[in-house]
Amino acid sequence: MNVDLVDTPQALTELCERVTRAPRIGLDTEFHNEKSYTAHLMVIQLAFDDRVAIVDPLALRDLRPLIDALAGALVVGHALSSDLRIFADTFGRLPRAAFDTQAAAAFCGYGLTISLLDLVRDLAQVTLKKSQTVSDWSTRPFTPKQLDYLVDDVNYLFPLQDALQKKLVERGRAEWAEEEMRALVDEDRYRADIQRLYLRVSGNARMNRRELGILSELAIVRDRLARERNIPLKYVIPDDVLVGLVSLRPKLVDELSQLRRLDNGIKKHSGAQIIDAIARGEGLPEDGLPPRAPRALSSQREALVTTMNVLVNAVAAENDLPATLLLSRGGLERIARDLPASVDQLVSLLGLAPWRRSLVVEPLWELLNGQRVVRIEGYAEGNPRTSFDSIAVH
Numbered sequence: 001m002n003v004d005l006v007d008t009p010q011a012l013t014e015l016c017e018r019v020t021r022a023p024r025i026g027l028d029t030e031f032h033n034e035k036s037y038t039a040h041l042m043v044i045q046l047a048f049d050d051r052v053a054i055v056d057p058l059a060l061r062d063l064r065p066l067i068d069a070l071a072g073a074l075v076v077g078h079a080l081s082s083d084l085r086i087f088a089d090t091f092g093r094l095p096r097a098a099f100d101t102q103a104a105a106a107f108c109g110y111g112l113t114i115s116l117l118d119l120v121r122d123l124a125q126v127t128l129k130k131s132q133t134v135s136d137w138s139t140r141p142f143t144p145k146q147l148d149y150l151v152d153d154v155n156y157l158f159p160l161q162d163a164l165q166k167k168l169v170e171r172g173r174a175e176w177a178e179e180e181m182r183a184l185v186d187e188d189r190y191r192a193d194i195q196r197l198y199l200r201v202s203g204n205a206r207m208n209r210r211e212l213g214i215l216s217e218l219a220i221v222r223d224r225l226a227r228e229r230n231i232p233l234k235y236v237i238p239d240d241v242l243v244g245l246v247s248l249r250p251k252l253v254d255e256l257s258q259l260r261r262l263d264n265g266i267k268k269h270s271g272a273q274i275i276d277a278i279a280r281g282e283g284l285p286e287d288g289l290p291p292r293a294p295r296a297l298s299s300q301r302e303a304l305v306t307t308m309n310v311l312v313n314a315v316a317a318e319n320d321l322p323a324t325l326l327l328s329r330g331g332l333e334r335i336a337r338d339l340p341a342s343v344d345q346l347v348s349l350l351g352l353a354p355w356r357r358s359l360v361v362e363p364l365w366e367l368l369n370g371q372r373v374v375r376i377e378g379y380a381e382g383n384p385r386t387s388f389d390s391i392a393v394h
Contacts (some may be wrong), residue, residue, distance in 0.1 A: 002051035003151055005142075007059035012066060015046070019069040022048055024099075026157035027075040027357050029083045030137040030150070037233070038227045039082075042137035047076075047154035054150055058140065059243055077156045078116040080184055088190035098184045101157060104164040107173045107180075112322035118265040120156045121164045128152045142165045176355035183353075194220050199293055203243040214246045214281030216290045221277045225270055235284040236266060237274075258279050294337060301336040308332045309376050311367050314386040315360055327352070328359055335368075363388050 006015050019025060026047025036130060044055035044066070057063055074097040077083060087094055106112050116323040117128045135146055137247055142150070168174040183189060197219035198204055198212055207215060219242065226236045237245075241261050248299055253271035255269035266274075297305065309323075309332055331350050340346040343365050347357060366372035367388070377385050 001151060002147065003055045003147065004051060005056065006053050007056040011061075012055070012060055015055070016065050016069040018048065018053075019046070019066070019073055022073065024074045024076055024158065024161075025070070026154035027070075027077040027080070027083060027095075028150075028153040029086060031086060031135075032134075032138065035115075037101075037230050039086050040138075041086060043150060045154045045345065047157055049158070052151050054142070054156055055069065056136070056140075064091065067093050070095050072096050076161050077154075078119070078157065078160075084184060085190050088187055092187070094138050094187055098181050099161050099165075100181060100184060100195065100387070101160045101164060102144075103180050103184075104161075104168060104177050106322055106325050107177050107366065108164060108167040108171065109320040112325055116153065116156075119160060124156050124159050126156065128156075152181070154258045178355045179355055180325075194223065195290065197223055198277065198290060202239045202243055205293055207246065207292075209292060210284075211246050211283075212292060213284040213289045214245070214278055215242060217277040217281040217284075218242050218245055218274065221270075221273050225273070239260065244381075245274065245278065246281075249282065250275060250307060251279075284391050294333075297314065297333065297336055304336045305329070305332045307374075308335065308364060311388055312360060313364060313373060313374075315363060317386065319359060322375065326356060335364075355372070366390060 004011070004015070006012055007092065026045070028045045029041060030043040030045075031039040031041050033202055041057040041063075044063075046053040046055065046059065055063075070087075071093050073095050075095045076099045078100065079102045080098055084098065086095055101116070102114060105114050110119065110122075110271075117130055120126050120128055126227060129148065129152070131149065133147060135149070137146075165174070168177050195216065198216040201215060201219055204212060204215060218237070222233055222237045222242065226233045229236070240262060241259055244259050248255070248258060250258065253267070255270050256262055256267045256274065309329065312327050312332070313323045316326045319326075327350070331352075334349055335346070338345075338349055340349050343361065346365055346386040347361060352361070363372055367374070370391070372388055372390050375387050375389060377387050
């Protein structure tokens with residue numbers, strides 16, 4: 001396999017031309033995100049039919065031409081959402097289409113989180129060496145072992161795609177997988193709902209709605225400052241300091257000195273924004289205040305969630321799918337809280353993709369209405385199986 005190191009503007013231009021001509025492109029990235037808001041791209045690996053390109057973001061001042069070229073491409077990768085999130089966060093642009101070998105493998109009975117190493121070993125009969133998993137990708141030049149690792153991460157993606165696509169067609173699940181792949185390149189998937197940022201702040205459950213209004217405005221300011229500086233939220237304003245600001249409600253920048261753990265640089269450069277956020281929260285009308293986080297379910301409704309989860313697991317097992325790919329616990333909790341009164345309300349509440357609706361909505365609705373039961377069969381014979389059967393209605 002030919003390997004090209006792309007670390008000059010001329011090499012990047014040539015790579016972009018190749019990208020625009022390729023029918024598909026293998027994609028992987030290496031990044032560091034321990035001390036940043038948006039992950040720092042350290043390496044981009046692109047695979048073509050006859051070569052692999054190793055792109056060095058640290059040597060190239062502007063990756064926009066490459067991102068623009070990839071916007072018209074079909075990319076193939078393994079667990080692509082983390083790679084595509086970087087593109088969405090940093091460049092605001094995503095490839096035209098994607099094929100995720102991990103997602104496709106889930107539809108083929110491999111489970112939800114199979115590793116690239118295991119999938120390559122099973123489908124390509126090759127054992128990859130993953131000795132550089134925790135490598136420092138900011139160092140240059142790359143060592144031979146690092147280069148081997150980078151190439152291996154994309155070198156087998158096309159054979160995996162071809163093998164998995166064949167299995168999907170054989171199982172009649174190609175359309176299901178396509179629905180999941182389309183969601184991967186939807187920019188809305190990677191956009192945080194700024195109106196719900198306050199729910200991520202530890203301590204929000206003890207606040208009334210007015211306090212939550214102030215907390216929400218502060219959380220939005222903190223998120224913007226962290227994004228602008230590309231540093232983690234906790235380095236801007238820690239959660240406990242946000243809670244302290246809600247409690248103290250300072251009116252003037254000078255009053256921020258009461259908070260010992262509020263960074264002096266933040267006080268100086270962003271103190272006015274903090275004070276304005278508090279004032280906005282205090283001025284929100286009653287009907288504009290954010291809702292409190294949902295209360296814990298009662299014991300009976302928790303039991304309902306558990307019962308529904310048994311059914312979902314049984315449906316998933318019957319279809320050789322991971323249960324969490326079919327319906328999340330969060331979806332089941334929404335049902336237990338809202339108690340939808342019709343199938344249409346149930347569908348609207350869950351917002352499921354068509355393939356999921358076709359599998360789970362009818363049995364779930366019948367279970368909720370006492371028209372379906374879950375049974376254990378074959379236990380005495382040592383071959384237990386969970387079944388879900390409709391009850392004849394007379």
